[in-house]
Amino acid sequence: MGETRILKAAEAIVGGGRALLSRRLFERLRHLFWAGLITLATYAVLLFEPVDQFLWLIQSRIADRHPSGDVVFVGSDEALNDPTAPERRYKVAAALDELDRLGVGKVFLDVTFETSDNPAADARLARAIADLGPRITLVDQIVAGTGSERILRKTSPDIASPAGRVVSDQTDRNFFGFAWEIHYGYEVNGSLVRSLGAAIGGVSEPSRKKFSVDYGFASQEIPFLPLTDLNSGNPRATRPPVDITGKTVVFGHTNIVPGTQQPIPGRVNAPASVIDIYAGETLKAGNTRYLRATTILSIFALLLIAALLACRTRKRRWVAYAAIFLTIPALFVASSKLGTRLDLSYALGFLGFYAAFRWRARWKRRVEMVNSETGLPKLRALxxxxxxxxxxxxxxxxxxxxxxxxxxxxxxxxxxGSYVLKLVDRLRAADPNLAIYSDGHHLGWHVASDDTNAVTDHLEGLRAIFAAPVQVGGFSVDVGITFGVAAIDDDPTVRLAAAIAAAEETSEAHNPIAVAETGSQSDLLWDISLRARIDEAMEAGEIYCVYQPKIDLASKSIAGVEALVRWHDPARGFISPQHFIQQCEKAGRMEHLTRYVLQSACSAGQLLHFRGRVISMAVNISATLLGDMRIAGIVRNVLQATRFDPSYLTLEITETARISDHTVAASILEELRSLGVKISMDDFGVGAASFEAFYELPFDELKIDRLFVANMAKDPKARAIVSSIAAMGREARITVVAEGLENPQDIVLFEEAGCQQVQGFAFSRPLSLSDLLEYQDFTLNRPAANMV
Incomplete structure (x- = not known):
C-alpha cells in the first residue's frame, strides 16, 4: 500500500510538472522574462521618468488632502533684501516684532540679508531677530549661479546675531524643475545642516537621505498672510486675519518678486518657500512613503506569474489579465489618497511590453495557422x-x-488556391457555414454527429459530388478525393492525428473512406514505441526471416523459397507482420526494413547455393517504394555485398494498387531487371489495378491470390479464374505460381489448370534457415519436418 501511494504521488507530481512545463506556459514565462528585462533597461536610463512625473502631477491634483494649518506663510510682494532699498528692513523688523507680540511659535526667515550701507536699518533688523531668540531660525539659500555653479546666500553675522540656521537648496530639482524629493540635510562648508523642509516638519537631526514631497495638500488651504497685514502701523488691522499664536511661520517672498518663482503641481510660479512648506507638511502627515519602480515591478511580475500558473484556460487568463491591469488605476487612486508615491510608469511599461510579446506571438500563430494560398485556416487551427x-x-x-x-x-x-477553394465549395454543399481547414493535400473539419455510419454515408454522398471535374484557369481538372474519419473519444489531438493517418491509408479504388480504429491509450503508446523500436529489434535479431518453399509441379522439387519477415518481441511475443510493416511505413523505416530483409535473404540464398541447393530466393517489395530510384540502389548494394547471383533473386511486388505513377514504376522495375533479378506480381487477381499493372509493368512472374487458390476445389468460378490466369501466363511467357495451397488433394487441379509452381501449407510452413538447410529431397508424400 505504501509503495502504491508513493507511486501515485510520484505520478501526480510528474503529471503536474508536465502540465506546468507545457510549451505555451514556457512561452508566456519567457515573454514575461523579456518584458521584465526590457523594463529594467528602461528604468536604468530613466526612460519613463517623464511619465511618472506626469502621473505624480495627476496624483497631486486628485489627492485633496488638508494641510495641518500649523504652518503659515508670510509673504512680501517686494524684495525685502534689496541692498538699494535698506529701508525695507524696517518693515521686516516691524513684522517680526508683531509676530513676537502675537505669540508666534517658530519663525523661519527665508530671506537672506547682507550688510547694507544703512547701519541703522541693519541694527533695527538685528534687534528684532534677537528679540525672538530661539524661536527664529535663519534660512541660508543655495541658488544656481552661472553654468553649473551653486551660490550660497547667507544672512550677515552682524544681522543674524546668535540665531540658528537651516538651509534651502533651490537647486535640488529634477530636469523639469520640480522638487519631488528633498534631503533631510545639505552639506554647507563641510558641515551637514538641516534643510528648511525637515526643520518645518520637526526633524531635529540632519541626514543625507531624501524624502518625497507630497503635493496633495490643497494649496489654497495653506494659511497665507501678506506682510502688509502684519504692519502694526496699519490701523485697520490691529490683529491679522490668520491666527498665528503658537504656529510656525515661514517668512519669505511671494512669486511677484523676481527670481523666487518655483514650479509645483498646479502652479508654474509658486513662491520658493512654498516647496519647503509642502515638505514640512509631508513630514508632519507622515506621507513620505515611496514605492519605487523595482518594488512595483516585482509585485506585478509576481501577480503575472501567479496568474499564468493558476489559470490554465484562456478565459481565466484574460480575467486575470484584466484584474491585474485594473489594479493599476485602483492602486493609483488609493496611493493618491494615502499620500504614497508610486513609480507606476514602469509597471505600465512592463505590462505593455508583455502584451506586445503576447500579441506578436498570437499574430505569428494566426499567420502560421492560415494557408497563404487559400486563406483557409490550417489543421493546426482545427x-x-x-x-x-x-x-x-x-x-x-x-x-x-x-x-x-x-x-x-x-x-x-x-x-x-482557386483549385482548393473550388473543392471546399463542394464540401460545403450540405452546410455552407462548415468551417474547413486546409493543409497541403488535406482538408479537415469537425462533425458533431456521433453516428459513424451516418458520417460515412454523408462522405459517400460527397464523393459522388466530386465525380465531375472542376474548371480552373480555363482547364477541366479531374478530382480524386478520399476521407479519413476518427471518432473523438479521448484526446482531440490524438484523434486528429488518427484521422490524418487513416486518410493517408485510403485509395480511390479500394478504400476511399477509412475509419480510424479506436484503441486504448496503452495500445496507441505501444504502437508509437513499436515504431521507435524497429531499428533496435533488427539489431537484436528480434526481426528475422523464415523461408517458405515454392514447389515446381513438373519436377516435384523445390524451385525456390520466399523470404517472409517475422518479429518476436520479448514483451508481446510474435507481432503480426501486417501490423509492424504498417508501423514501419508510418515511421518512414520501410526502406531500412527492406534492406535488412534483402540482406538476410540473399545471405541465406548464398549459403544454400554453397551447400549445393541452387534454388531461387523471393523477397517482397512494397509498391510504395516504386516511386523512387533508391530501391534499385538498395538491391544493387545488397547483391554486391552478399555476392548472391541476381538471376536467382525474385522481387515480389506487393499491393500494386498503391502504385501512384505506373510510368515511374516501370522505369524503376526496368532498372531492377537490368541488374539480372526477376520481377513477380504478388496477389494477382484482387484489386482494380491488377490487370492495369500487369499490362503496363514488366513482370516475369504472377502469383495467383490465395482467395482463388483456397476455393479451387469447391467453386467452379475459382477454377475458371485460376485456369484463365495460368493460360494468360503461358501466352505472356511468364511463370504462374499458386500461393496459399493448404490441401494436398488439390495439387492435381493446379496441374490440370497449367500452373507451374505452388506454395502453401500443403507442402511446408515457413522454415527457419537451419531447418531449410536440413530439408532433404522433397516428395509429395512426405511433409516437411521441423516446421516453423
Missing amino acids: ESRLIRDKTGSGHVVIAKIQNYERVLKTLRSDDK
Missing part, C-alpha cells in the same frame, strides 16, 4: 479549436486530395 472548446464528441474528418502535387504542377500559381 487542433487548437478542438482543444480550446474541449470537444469530446463527434468526428474529425480529413479529406485527402489525390494527385494533389501533380495537379499543382500543371496550374499557374494564381490558380492553385
